[in-house]
Amino acid sequence: MLTRLVVAALFALLAIPAQAVMTIEIVGGASNRIPIAILPFGAKQAERASTEPKLDIAEVVASDLGRSGYFRLVDGKDSVSPSEPKVLSLPVWKERGADAVLMGQVLPVSDGKLEVRFWLLDAVRQTELKAMAYVSSPASLRVVAHKIADAVHEVLLGEPGSYSGRIAYILKRNSRYELQVADADSQNAVTITASPEPLISPAWSPDGRRLAYVSFEDKKPVVYVQNLADGKRIAVAKFRGSNSAPAWSPDSRKLAVTLSKDDTSQIYMLDIETGATTRFTHGGALDTEPLFSPDGRWLFFTSNRGGTPQIYKASLIDGSASRVTFEGGYNVSPALSPDGKTLAFVHRRDARFHVAVMDLASGQMQVLTDTVHDESPSFAPNGRQILYATLVNGRGVLATVSVDGKIRQRLSQSGDLREPTWGH
Template sequence: MGLIKKLGLKALVTLLFVTTSTLAIADLTVLVTGIGSTRFPIAVADFSNETSFPQKVTKIIRDDLVSSGKFTNIDTGSSPISESNAVDFGIWKTKGASAFISGSVTQITNGQYEVRFRLYDTIKRQSLGGLSIVSSKSGLHISAHKVADYIYEKLLGSRSIFSTQLSYVTHYRGRYQLVVSDWNGQNEHVALTSSEPIISPAWSPDGTKLAYVSFERKKPIVYIHNLLTSQRMIISDQKGNNSAPAWSPDGTKLALALSKTGNTQIFIVNSDGSGLRRLNRSYSIDTEPTFSSDGQSIYFTSDRGGQPQIYKMSIQGESYSSAQRVTFNGSYNTSARISPDGKKCAYISCVENVFRLKLQDLTTGIVTVLTNTRYDESPSFSANGEYLLYATQVNGRQVLAIVSTDNSMHYILTISGGNVHNPAWGPFIQY
């Protein structure tokens, strides 16, 4: 409710849905402020036939791989090389590349475009396979991310996040926009525009919906927004504050923080808005629920000990004394998020008015400080659990940032022309 008081309530509501076009709301730049010491040397040749297209598939692939902090690009020169060309393994090995990629972009029928590529191990002098991906012209960036996914997974043996999406809220000149973008902040789509605040977006597990809180009716109400159809529904409009929606891992339920009974408590509701059920009955303020990775527990923030800390309870509910305290490092810890494998908890910790992102191993209790900024908020794990997205301030501006969970590298994603906050990282795409 501090945010509500800070923002205030305006007299007019302007609501605009943008469903069919991609809007370039701002240029976004990536500043890499740290990088891992061991990186895989890879040569991605310019794909043939792509010079006439506005989106360069090769550049997107190279940028994805380098931005992961796990690859370094080897110069391939300016001559395009198709996937059908013979490969001189000796040349690329001499240049220091452990892997080589060649490919092409071709316009086919019905305005569709085909991206083809081959991946080679230059050390073993063998092909590691390839793909043929068909898309519209506007979808070439998605095809490029899929190529980078394939390369990452083949060479490193784990699933990558280049085809995932982000959501966040921008605020500029009295206008709030709920934005969906590629994982790196590019190719933004505006899902919702309002003159009233939008906060706390949360992705459904299948990546087709966003739950969020909107103030368009002069009070906080939780909505579910279908990104495929642009239809939305009210999921909670109870008396008082409706806030902090969080999806269950199976997508059938949401946890909410509601003040309908007085002090804010944790509730669960079905994803169609039915079956509202209160989980706890404490005298404290309990808020910011998030599900465990197995869906059997709820982590939440509570001031029951005098200062905000993170606790855990069963989805069946709790008596006042049955919740387990999770954080003990520091006197002010909020905004828990659990890693996809259930082994780590990211949260925001405040010490002497400095808010920083921390990561706690839930088995050992070991806590790592991941940032050196001062106003971190809203952490969100990538789908593979290897990165964290969060909002922070840099040079007095609200920006998005990404940090690897091993703390080896950091990105600052700066959107010009406005402040950005309340980020959430989407799941692996399933549709």
């Protein structure tokens, strides 16, 4: 935990803040939202004197929970922040319609660090549901706020939230391409790399420390791997022809990539350390968009070997391949839920491109979106939401949809947003 905060703090120091701010629009929501009151987090005088820009933790938590579609916010902004739970009158909050109340305190500890304590209370049964504390540097309070939202989500809904994750995406503005990383609420965006030539296919290493992506700065696609901590990058696949579609192995040591060095686009395994490649697919069809299953046993990919582009999976043990998608003539861009049980992909229906999901055990498929130019689906760390890119009025925006299709959000910004991927 502490390591992650330290890494995040280091990262924040090195990164260049991006200027544009995204806006979030919620489209739809759960039918039964949990009413929750989030009270201002009290702070001792010492913290008030801090030189860091003040962060309203309650505001960030409320924003996370409010836009998730699972919660209804009961206005708690105007209330004074209680110093401890026992001075809080839960019946009053129950009266105001809250089923749950979140309150907290920020206290200075040694080395200029802050301790954030919070209590989640059940206003109906008048009990304490959770009490916890995080210690962080003042610069990482936003991370703490997202983690509190995760904890509240998990206690009240029985499954983890995904508010503290990070997303990577490509922003195109003024004919410049930027690979950016941001918090899951699209705040705190930093530019990792920028180029006048296109950037596509960012992919997080499973340990969250590196990003692989494809850059066209050499007048052809080349695969790069870049450290987030120091910004150092290397061209890991720059063979004759095109190099693209990087996908990390679960141990972060290999990339599956699409290369055209020997034949038309085929999938290869690339050892990042040595640069050695091993060809994985064979035959004259197009094979691309590789993806490791989380257990490392399967490689999912897109191929037109059956005449139309469809998703296949091949065993990483014996190489045998089988077709996964059958419905329709165009199923591409596979993404897997963290438990490996659900496949998300782009499905074409009536010349429109939608995000769809398939339960891999039953083969049952469901189209989730009504947008028509969907691309690049990617699961949230909790497996409950899918992030993707689409076009709205001809402009690229990011959107999320819950795996049941009921809750949708859109993130937009000046410029074109595309190729999003959720870090784990």
